[in-house]
Amino acid sequence: xxxxxxxxxxxxxxxxxxxxxxxxxxxxxxxxxxxxxxxxxxxxxxxxxxxxxxxxxxxxxxxxxxxxxxxxxxxxxxxxxxxxxxxxxxxxxxxxxxxxxxxxxxxxxxxxxxxxxxxxxxxxxxxxxxxxxxxxxxxxxxxxxxxxxxxxxxxxxxxxxxxxxxxxxxxxxxxxxxxxxxxxxxxxxxxxxxxxxxxxxxxxxxxxxxxxxxxxxxxxxxxxxxxxxxxxxxxxxxxxxxxxxxxxxxxxxxxxxxxxxxxxxxxxxxxxxxxxxxxxxxxxxxxxxxxxxxxxxxxxxxxxxxxxxxxxxxxxxxxxxxxxxxxxxxxxxxxxxxxxxxxxxxxxxxxxxxxxxxxxxxxxxxxxxxxxxxxxxxxxxxxxxxxxxxxxxxxxxxxxxxxxxxxxxxxxxxxxxxxxxxxxxxxxxxxxxxxxxxxxxxxxxxxxxxxxxxxxxxxxxxxxxxxxxxxxxxxxxxxxxxxxxxxxxxxxxxxxxxxxxxxxxxxxxxxxxxxxxxxxxxxxxxxxxxxxxxxxxxxxxxxxxxxxxxxxxxxxxxxxxxxxxxxxxxxxxxxxxxxxxxxxxxxxxxxxxxxxxxxxxxxxxxxxxxxxxxxxxxxxxxxxxxxxxxxxxxxxxxxxxxxxxxxxxxxxxxxxxxxxxxxxxxxxxxxxxxxxxxxxxxxxxxxxxxxxxxxxxxxxxxxxxx
Numbered sequence: 195x196x197x198x199x200x201x202x203x204x205x206x207x208x209x210x211x212x213x214x215x216x217x218x219x220x221x222x223x224x225x226x227x228x229x230x231x232x233x234x235x236x237x238x239x240x241x242x243x244x245x246x247x248x249x250x251x252x253x254x255x256x257x258x259x260x261x262x263x264x265x266x267x268x269x270x271x272x273x274x275x276x277x278x279x280x281x282x283x284x285x286x287x288x289x290x291x292x293x294x295x296x297x298x299x300x301x302x303x304x305x306x307x308x309x310x311x312x313x314x315x316x317x318x319x320x321x322x323x324x325x326x327x328x329x330x331x332x333x334x335x336x337x338x339x340x341x342x343x344x345x346x347x348x349x350x351x352x353x354x355x356x357x358x359x360x361x362x363x364x365x366x367x368x369x370x371x372x373x374x375x376x377x378x379x380x381x382x383x384x385x386x387x388x389x390x391x392x393x394x395x396x397x398x399x400x401x402x403x404x405x406x407x408x409x410x411x412x413x414x415x416x417x418x419x420x421x422x423x424x425x426x427x428x429x430x431x432x433x434x435x436x437x438x439x440x441x442x443x444x445x446x447x448x449x450x451x452x453x454x455x456x457x458x459x460x461x462x463x464x465x466x467x468x469x470x471x472x473x474x475x476x477x478x479x480x481x482x483x484x485x486x487x488x489x490x491x492x493x494x495x496x497x498x499x500x501x502x503x504x505x506x507x508x509x510x511x512x513x514x515x516x517x518x519x520x521x522x523x524x525x526x527x528x529x530x531x532x533x534x535x536x537x538x539x540x541x542x543x544x545x546x547x548x549x550x551x552x553x554x555x556x557x558x559x560x561x562x563x564x565x566x567x568x569x570x571x572x573x574x575x576x577x578x579x580x581x582x583x584x585x586x587x588x589x590x591x592x593x594x595x596x597x598x599x600x601x602x603x604x605x606x607x608x609x610x611x612x613x614x615x616x617x618x619x620x621x622x623x624x625x626x627x628x629x630x631x632x633x634x635x636x637x638x639x640x641x642x643x644x645x646x647x648x649x650x651x652x653x654x655x656x657x658x659x660x661x662x663x664x665x666x667x668x669x670x671x672x673x674x675x676x677x678x679x680x681x682x683x684x685x686x687x688x689x690x691x692x693x694x695x696x697x698x699x700x701x702x703x704x705x706x707x708x709x710x711x712x713x714x715x716x717x718x719x720x721x722x723x724x725x726x727x728x729x730x731x732x733x734x735x736x737x738x739x740x741x742x743x744x745x746x747x748x749x750x751x752x753x754x755x756x757x758x759x760x761x762x763x764x765x766x767x768x769x770x771x772x773x774x775x776x777x778x779x780x781x782x783x784x785x786x787x788x789x790x791x792x793x794x795x796x797x798x799x800x801x802x803x804x805x806x807x808x809x810x811x812x813x814x815x816x817x818x819x820x821x822x823x824x825x826x827x828x829x830x831x832x833x834x835x836x837x838x839x840x841x842x843x844x845x846x847x848x849x850x851x852x853x854x855x856x857x858x859x860x861x862x863x864x865x866x867x868x869x870x871x872x873x874x875x876x877x878x879x880x881x882x883x884x885x886x887x888x889x890x891x892x893x894x895x896x897x898x899x900x
Contacts, residue, residue: 202291206236210288213278214238216247221278231329232321234299238275248322249275251299255885257289258485265289270885271784307443315780315889316374319343320367330364339370341790343377343780343825380438382777382828382893386874387437390415407432412440420873441874442779442891448875449865454757456589459582460542461678461706463761464729466754467497467544469712469737472512472522473720482512482519484530490740491534493751493884496758497544497710497735500527502551502559510555510562524559528566535570535592541758542572542588544664544735546595546710556655563661567592572663574679577606581706582678585759595681595710598665599654603677664708671699681708681735685715686723693731701732710735722746726804729753730842732762743884745846749803751884752844752864767840769867772897773800775817775831776874780890781824781849781860784881794824794851794860798892802835804843811836819852824860840867847877847892861890872896 209227216224222240229235235248249269258266262282267275279285306314323331323339331339333356340347347355359369393406407415409427416425432440440446471490472482490498502524505511510524535543551559563571572583572591659665667675669682669692684692689711693700703709711728713721720739724746728736738750754760781796783789799816802808815835820827837843846864850857861879877892 200291202287202289203294204291205288206291206295211241215276215278217273217275221276228295229321231324231327232317233295234303234318235321236295246325250318250888251296252303253888254296256485256489257292259285259289270883270887271881272883272885307439316370320370328364330366331370332364333360336365338790375435378826379434380442380777380779380826380893382830383438383441384434386415386419387434393431405434407437412437420871422873441893442876442889444878446874446876448863448870448877448894448896449755450869450871452756452869454585454759455761456586457584458761459706460585460588460759461582461704461708461734463585463734463759464736464753465497465544465734466495466750466758467710467735467737468495468740469499470501470514470720470739470741471495471498472501472527473514473519473739473741482514482522484522484526486741487527487530488534491531491537491543493740494538494754494758495740496535496541497546497737498531499546499548499737500524501548502555504551504555508555508558510551510559525562525566528562531592532566532570536590539758540589541585542591542593544593544595546735546737547658549597553653553655556653557657560655560657560661563594563658571661573661574606574663577603577677577679579678593663594658594661595664595666596658596662597654598662598667598680599659602654602656602659603665607676609676669709671696671703675707678706681710683710683712684733686711686713686728689728689731689733693727704732704734708735709733710737712737713739725750725753726842730805743882748846748862748864748884749844751880752803752846752866755865756869763841765841766838767868768900769837769840770899771835771837771845771867771870772899773815773833773835774895775800775829776893776895777826777828777830778849778890778892779826780887781827781851781879782887782890783851783858783860793822795819795821795853796824796827796860797850797852798829798831799848799850800833800835801846801848802837802843803846805839808837808839808843824851835867837867843867845870847879849879849890849892861887863892870896870898872898 206226206228209225211223211225213221214224214226215221216238225239225241227237227239229237229248234251236251237246237248239246249267253269253271254267255270256268258268260266260276263279263285265277265279265285265288267277277285277288279288303314306317319339319342320331322342323335325335325338326332333353336356337349337352340352355373356365359365359373361369365373387407388405390411391405391407392411393408394404395406409430409432412427412432413425416422468490472486474481474483474486487498500512501514503511503513503521505521505523511521512524512527513519513521531543531545547559549556570590570592572588572593663679664681665677665679667680667682669684671692696703700709709732711725711733713723717723717739720742722738722742722744725736725738726749738747740747775798778796778798781794783792783794797817797819801813801815802811815833817829817831820829835845843866844864845867846862848859849861851860859882861881863877863879874893874895877894879887879890879892881887
């Protein structure tokens with residue numbers, strides 16, 4: 195640990211007084227210190243001792259430095275803490291120390307989880323419940339712990355449990371451990387464990403404790419039940435809780451990563467694409483920031499949008515024009531691209547420039563792109579190339595999308611052709627068809643629209659064109675384009691009409707040329723549209739508003755969970771998936787306050803999105819409601835998912851709490867059926883912001899027939 199780390203760590207170990215603004219609370223002074231009983235938790239106390247709470251170091255999803263003296267810490271639930279420092283040095287010292295403690299907390303978490311997941315989680319909950327910090331729980335603290343676990347136990351029964359196990363009106367850690375092990379035993383795994391346990395050892399009241407699995411038993415289980423021949427046990431003997439821990443482990447999830455063929459031109463892939471990437475919320479009054487681009491890249495998005503406008507002092511800016519959205523510097527966005535575009539994988543990034551800048555500031559944009567991205571920029575070497583470069587050739591490259599210019603392209607193609615018609619005049623492209631009766635009217639309207647544009651914004655920047663690898667053009671399906679380095683944009687409301695009228699020409703076109711689909715401008719709330727019709731037709735860049743985590747964004751998450759580039763396939767994959775939803779664990783309310791007020795009544799839904807033939811069969815799959823038990827509900831529900839176009843589908847799983855006033859979503863997950871593993875698998879549920887919910891799983895058994 196270096197000196198600055200040492201100072202930062204010490205300040206948190208001994209306590210540091212800072213001005214703090216907690217989520218949905220006013221700014222106040224708080225003492226922050228590492229919990230003396232649990233090194234994965236930071237305790238927050240007010241100086242008067244009237245307020246105490248914790249934040250979990252392993253649940254921090256992002257740390258954002260807003261200014262030289264302000265930090266914003268965000269957890270996986272989207273809740274935040276803002277910290278205000280007296281100097282930049284104090285901030286740097288604190289952040290260095292915090293970063294070190296986060297790494298240590300995650301290391302300890304992984305170590306504890308591999309040994310005993312239940313106790314790993316319980317230690318944190320006990321620390322939160324132990325208000326007087328004496329390493330023991332009185333009845334009220336025990337009651338709080340049970341509330342956090344989302345177990346409905348009548349108060350009379352709870353008092354009986356407490357009285358039976360207490361010493362001096364307290365429950366010590368050893369007693370709590372035993373109680374929690376009993377409460378959290380997964381009885382649904384008992385029969386499976388007994389089936390593969392070959393060793394008897396000792397005499398116990400509980401028969402399960404006398405049974406042990408050998409390493410050979412465990413290998414046999416993985417071979418027969420899980421379809422894994424290469425499983426390597428880490429020790430010789432396993433008890434029931436060891437086996438339970440193996441099942442409820444992140445290495446045993448439903449999802450299985452598969453390799454992607456990188457040998458094809460990138461026009462043959464669906465690409466994870468975003469719209470208005472700079473926005474954190476809605477497009478009228480929302481906030482824009484470079485952190486929105488960071489989040490997009492961390493989520494695996496590869497095509498991001500930059501709305502470029504003239505800024506002060508000759509520096510272009512990114513913003514949503516003619517709205518109350520704030521500005522961010524174009525330079526800062528490109529530095530974010532450089533630092534984060536390949537944090538998830540090495541697949542190429544695409545910068546979609548929506549240009550509103552004057553010629554001078556466009557030249558500045560070209561300078562910034564070259565100066566900051568350098569060799570990362572992909573520059574066209576052969577304009578006459580008949581196919582786009584392959585995914586392998588474009589690894590760790592950044593492609594620029596910018597409006598096309600006829601004269602420039604004619605020069606590069608060394609042709610005097612007057613039939614290129616590449617230039618576009620506004621975002622909603624002209625669509626041409628041989629049998630389109632309204633084509634002349636459309637052209638007249640476009641011409642009239644073009645004349646109203648500000649002349650100096652219409653100028654094309656030669657320096658930018660030289661860096662452009664995706665030239666934005668009008669979509670014409672009545673003839674083969676003379677250039678492969680092109681992209682056409684179509685709004686969500688017109689794309690289906692385009693596909694229908696093309697009589698199959700659209701599908702042929704998108705085999706070699708890019709089409710981008712974008713949301714209607716009237717979606718002021720940044721809501722999303724169904725991406726599947728465009729994906730199924732072959733449009734590569736189906737851009738969604740990633741700031742809105744709705745059902746369509748969940749489906750997008752599932753589609754690109756395996757990779758940010760998905761190879762298109764015309765070959766139908768037929769499969770029957772036999773699903774048994776066995777149980778769930780830790781299905782709780784996201785809001786901490788609500789967890790203490792109300793126990794969930796959970797049920798699980800499973801649905802298909804994608805090809806209509808497959809979707810229509812999935813509206814009835816759901817378990818029964820389990821009353822008052824979010825911690826460990828047993829479902830034992832079975833269904834068969836019959837898919838005829840699995841390569842075009844995703845399967846999504848949602849956990850709800852039932853209510854007569856309307857059900858509440860508690861957790862969700864989505865993936866392609868092509869990435870599902872067979873056997874006894876867990877589904878790691880995500881919260882409303884698509885962050886993993888700690889220890890929140892659905893246990894399933896899967897069998898697949900092709």
